[in-house]
Amino acid sequence: MDKLKVAVLGATGLVGQAFISMLSKHPWFEVEAVAASPAKAGVKYGEAVSWHLEEPIPPEVSGQTLKEPVPEKLSKDIDLVFSALPSNAASEVEPLFARAGYIVVSNASPFRMDPDVPLIVPEVNPDHLRLLGEQRRRRGWRGALVKNPNCSTAILVLTLKPLMDSFGLKRAVVTTLQALSGAGYRGVPGMAILDNVLPYIPGEEEKLMYEPRKILGTLEGGWVKHAEIPVSATTTRVPTLHGHLESVHVELGEDTDTRSLVEALENFGGLPQKLGLPTAPPAPVIVRHGEDRPQPRLDRDAGGGMSVVVGRVQHASLLGDAWFRYLVLGHNLVRGAAGNAILIAELMVRLGQKH
Amino acid sequence: MDKLKVAVLGATGLVGQAFISMLSKHPWFEVEAVAASPAKAGVKYGEAVSWHLEEPIPPEVSGQTLKEPVPEKLSKDIDLVFSALPSNAASEVEPLFARAGYIVVSNASPFRMDPDVPLIVPEVNPDHLRLLGEQRRRRGWRGALVKNPNCSTAILVLTLKPLMDSFGLKRAVVTTLQALSGAGYRGVPGMAILDNVLPYIPGEEEKLMYEPRKILGTLEGGWVKHAEIPVSATTTRVPTLHGHLESVHVELGEDTDTRSLVEALENFGGLPQKLGLPTAPPAPVIVRHGEDRPQPRLDRDAGGGMSVVVGRVQHASLLGDAWFRYLVLGHNLVRGAAGNAILIAELMVRLGQKH
Amino acid sequence: MDKLKVAVLGATGLVGQAFISMLSKHPWFEVEAVAASPAKAGVKYGEAVSWHLEEPIPPEVSGQTLKEPVPEKLSKDIDLVFSALPSNAASEVEPLFARAGYIVVSNASPFRMDPDVPLIVPEVNPDHLRLLGEQRRRRGWRGALVKNPNCSTAILVLTLKPLMDSFGLKRAVVTTLQALSGAGYRGVPGMAILDNVLPYIPGEEEKLMYEPRKILGTLEGGWVKHAEIPVSATTTRVPTLHGHLESVHVELGEDTDTRSLVEALENFGGLPQKLGLPTAPPAPVIVRHGEDRPQPRLDRDAGGGMSVVVGRVQHASLLGDAWFRYLVLGHNLVRGAAGNAILIAELMVRLGQKH
C-alpha cells in the first residue's frame, strides 16, 4: 500500500517536532508538507527549526521547504493534516483547511469544547467521531476537524474511563506535576524552575475540569451528553523534562477493593488495540507494583510513550469506602500530544473516515 | 535575665544543624551541650559535623565537645533538651531524659501518637500541653516529653485550624511536593531526583493522615479527643532544596466564599503571637495574592521560615458548594522542625511549664 | 550628610534589580529615579518589574514612576547614573547622559575597550579613572562614562592582579562554569539546561581574553598600556542560579610555591579597603582551604557577594615549575555587575571625582 501523504502545520514547535519524529517512522503515513508561521515560509525545515528532541531530524523532512499554513499552498494530494499550531493561529487556520476538504487532526485548544467537534482519546471515545456528520452538515465543510485533548486530560481520562465503566465515578480530585516540555521549549526559564516549583499553569486547570466531562460523555441523539463527573484540579510545573505526573483521588460509584481497581485498569483496552493500529500500545494503562513508581524519568517512555503508567493504588478509606487514590504518569509530547493525534488519524483511516 | 541552658541531641544531622543555627541567635536560650551518636562523643562539634546550612557554624558551638546522648553525660544545669535524634535512638533515649527530670522537646517521630504525649503546633493546640500532668502521673517522670509533628503536618494544620474554627471541616485531600532537605542530607541521591519526581516517601502519608486528627482534637476529661477529620495524602519528593509545597482540597462544614476563607487564614493567630514569643512570626499564615505563588524558592523564608504561605485559594465548586482548594508552603527545617520545637519551648517557658 | 541622588537606567532587568536592591540599603546613595525602555515609561516600578530576587522590592522604589532613559527626563538633582541597559540601548543612550553632564557608571558592554573609557575593578586599577580627563577633552563631555567589566572578567582579575604583582604572569588558561542569572531571567530555557551544560556563551570568551589585558594594564602618558598577558578562555553555562565558577591555570613569571601564592591572594587589598568604602569587602579574595571549595551555592554570598572565593590552589608542576592552578568563584550579579559598579561610584565620590 502506498503511504498516505500528510502535512504538519506548526511543524517547528516542540509538538510539531514530535509529530515529525513519530511520522518519520510511521508505516502508513509520510510527511509530504510542513508548514509554520508565514515568516518562515520558503526556508528549509532543517534550517528553520531549532530542533530539541534527542533523536536527530529525519533527513527526508529536513530538506523540505516550509510552507505557509493555508490550504492554497498545500498540494491537493495531501490526505491528512496534523496541526500543532499555537492557539491563535489554529483558530484562524484550521477551519480553512476543514472547509477546503482536508481532515484536520489538531492538538491546538480552540474548538475543543464545540459541540460538533470530536475531542478524542481513541481508547476512550472513538464513537465520538460520529459527530463529524453533524459537523459537516452544520458547517458545510467537506473536510473535518478532530481534536486532541489537553496533555494532562489525555493522560487522566485513560484511567478514569475504566474506573467509570467498572464502578461508576462520582468525583475526581487531581494535582498535577507537569514537565517543562509541556510549556514549549522557551516556556519556562531555567531561573524560574531551578530549585523551585511553579504552582500555576495558565488555563490548565479549567481544561482538566471540563475536557474529561466531554470525552467521558455519551453520544445521545447525535450529540455528546457530557458526563456528570466533577473534577477539580491544581496544576503545577516541576523541573522534569518530559512526563506529566498526576496525583489522583477518586470517589467511585460503589465500594470496591484495590485489587479490583487494579484489574480494571490493567484490563483496559479499546478499539485501537482491537484493530491493531500501529501506534496503539499493547496496554494503554500499565500498573507498576513497586511502591516508588511511576517516576517521570523511568516511566515516561513506556509503550513508546503511548501507555500511561499507574502506581501506588490505595484505598483512601478515611475519606469514605468508595474513595481511592493513585498516581498516573504519561508522556506529554506523545500520549499527551503528537502520539494521540496520530492514533486518532490511524483510527479514522481504518474506519474509512478519511475523505 | 540569664539565658536558659539547652542541650541539643542529634546535633550533627540536618535538623540538628537547624536547631544549632536558630538557637545561636536566640534571646532566651543558649546551647550548653551538644550530643550525637556515641561514635562521635568526645569530638569537637565543628570537626564532627558535616555542616550543610548556608549560614556558618556558630563559633560558640563549634568548639563544644560532643557528648553521648544519655542523661548522665549532661550537666544538671540544663534547663531544656531539644531532640533531633533519628527514630530508633529517640525511642530509647528520650524517655531516659524525661525520667531523669528533663523537659524534652523532640522532633523525632516515636511517641507522637501516645495519648499522654502532647503533639504541638503552638498556634493550634497550646492547651494540649496540659497532657503533661497525666504523662507524669502515668509514667512517673519528673521531666516531660513534648513532640513536634511531622514537617508536612505542621505546615498543613496551620491552615486547617482556622478553616475548622470558622467553617467546620469535613474532609481534606492533600498532595505534597516535598523538598530534599526533608530526607536528610544524604537521603536522596542526585541521580534519583535529577529530571525526576519520587512519588513515595516512606511513612509520610500515614503521618499526614493521623497526626492532624490529634493536633486538631479537643481536650476532654484530660485526654485528647481526636478530630473526626478524614485526611488522605499522597506525598512526593521533588528537586527543591527546602520548602514543602502542599496542594490541598478541603470540604468545609458549610458553604462560604473564597474571600471569607482568605480572611480566616489571614486573621489566624494564636497564643505565641499574643504572648509575643521571640520565634513567633507576626502572621503564622500569609496569603499571597499573585496567581503564581507560593513558590518554594521565593516563599520558604517568609516570617523567618516560621510562616506558611498560602496561594491560589479557589472555590472547587464542581465538587460541591463547600469544596475549596489552595496551595500552602512552609519551610520544612524551620516551621516543619527546629523552629516549631523552639516555639514550643518558648511557650512552655512563658507558661511556667519548664521544671 | 545628605544622601546622593542616583538614577538607575535599565532598572527592570535582573542586573537593574540587583542595583535597586543594593542601593536601597546604601549609606551614601538613594534611588531618585528609575528608567527602563520607553514602552514602560509612566508605569510604577513595582508594576512594571517582574521581580526575581529573593529579597522583596524596596517599597521606596516600588512606587516610583519609570522614566524614559534620556537626560531630559531626569531631574537635574541626580548626582550619579548607574546603567544596566542592554547593549544596543546603552550604546545610544549612555553618551547622551555623559554629554549632558552626568557621571555614568555602566555595566553594559559598549565602549568598554575604548581607550579613553576607564574599565575598572576598584581594587585592581583605580588609577585608570584618570582616563576621564582625556575622555572629557576628547569628547567634550561635561560628565563621564566609566565601565564595569564583564562579570567573569571582574572575578578573574581579582585573582590575576595579586599574582601578577607578586610573581609576574605569563599566561592564563580559563574554563568558566557560569550561572543562569548571568544570561538574564529569560536567557536560558529550563529545557536547555536541565541535565545539561551549554558549552557556549556568545561573546563571552572574547571578553575574558581582552578585558583583563586592559584592566591589568598600566597608565602611561595618559593612556592605558594593555598588559601582555595572554588569556584563553572556554566559557560554559551550568545549572546554577548565581555564582560564576572559573577553573584557572596560570603560568607565572617565576617559580614559587602554593603557600606563597595563597599568601599573595589572601593579602590582596586595595584602595577600597584602605578608604573603608561601604561596599568594599574586608577581603576581596578569600581562600578556602577545604578541598571541596569553592562551591557556587555555599560561597557566592561571601563578603556580601563582593569577595571572590578561591580554592584548590595547586602546583601544576607537570606543565612546568611556574604553572599553578586554582578555582575562583564570584557572585555574578554583585561583584560581577551591580556591586562592582557601586564600588566604582563610591570610589569616585570619595576621590572627589563626582561632578
Add this chain to the structure above:
Amino acid sequence: MDKLKVAVLGATGLVGQAFISMLSKHPWFEVEAVAASPAKAGVKYGEAVSWHLEEPIPPEVSGQTLKEPVPEKLSKDIDLVFSALPSNAASEVEPLFARAGYIVVSNASPFRMDPDVPLIVPEVNPDHLRLLGEQRRRRGWRGALVKNPNCSTAILVLTLKPLMDSFGLKRAVVTTLQALSGAGYRGVPGMAILDNVLPYIPGEEEKLMYEPRKILGTLEGGWVKHAEIPVSATTTRVPTLHGHLESVHVELGEDTDTRSLVEALENFGGLPQKLGLPTAPPAPVIVRHGEDRPQPRLDRDAGGGMSVVVGRVQHASLLGDAWFRYLVLGHNLVRGAAGNAILIAELMVRLGQKH
C-alpha cells in the same frame, strides 16, 4: 558460532549494570555468571540489584543467582571475566582470577599503572596488549589482567592520540565537568548538587594526569615507555546524569590550523574499526560544527555511547601559535567504562588472545 560465556564481577553497581545491559544485546558474548559482594551471594540478580538504567533488566540475567566473586564459585566454562568491582575488592580478587586462568578485563583502578598491566583504549594502544606475555612470565599467571582507564581519561585520549600523531603534543590543560553517574548511584546527594557544582572529585585529577602518559606511550623492549606529555587537570562534578564534558587546551608540537586539527580528529580510527568489532563505533571521534555543541544530554549517546563528540575547536592564538582549544564529551558509563572494556574483550577475542 556459539557465544562466549562471560562473568561480570561487581554486577550490581552502576557500571556492573551497564555491563549487563550492553552484554545482553551482544552478538559474541552471553552472561553466564554474575557476582557481587559475598553478602548478596545466593540471591537472584533481579532481587539483589537496585536497577537504575532506563532500559529494563535483561530477563535472562534477572533470574541468575549471584555468586561470590572468587574463582572457585565460577564454572570452568567461563571464557572471560569483566570486573566492575570497587577498588578494595578488585585489588584482592582480580589477581585470584588471573592466577586461576581467567582473562579479566577490569574497570577498577588498582593495578592500572603497574608496568606489566595493559591499560587500553582499543583505538589508541591495542599493541599494549603485548604486555600480557611479560605479565604471565612475571606473575606466573595462566590468565591475564587488562585494565580500562578512568572514564575521563578514556574520553580525553581519544582526542589526544590523533593530535599527537599528526602534530605532536607538548602540553594539555583540562577542566572536566563530570556527570553524577560517574560517582555511582549514591555517590552524590541531591542536596549537594542542586543549584551547585562540586569542584573536587577525589583521586580524579591524578588519574587524568598520569594515565594518558601510559596509554599514549610506546612499547619499547617489551615495556611501555610513557609519553612525555604533561597534563594538568581540574575535575568538577555538575548536575548532569551521564556524559563527562571536558574543556581542553593543548599546545601542539607544531603550528597548524583548526581545519587540519578537525580533519585529524574526524579521520581518526583504529584497529577496532578496521576489524569491524561489534561495539566499535564507525567514528570514535565525531566533530560537531554547531557552535553550541557538544552538550551532555544531546550528545552522550552518539555512536551508541562509544563515540566521543568534539566541538568548538579554536585556535588559542593568544597563548601561542601552537595552542588550540576544544571541548570533548563522552558517555562515562559506556566509552568511559563498560563499553570500552567490552571493546577490549572483543579485540582480544579477535586477535586470538583469549586463553
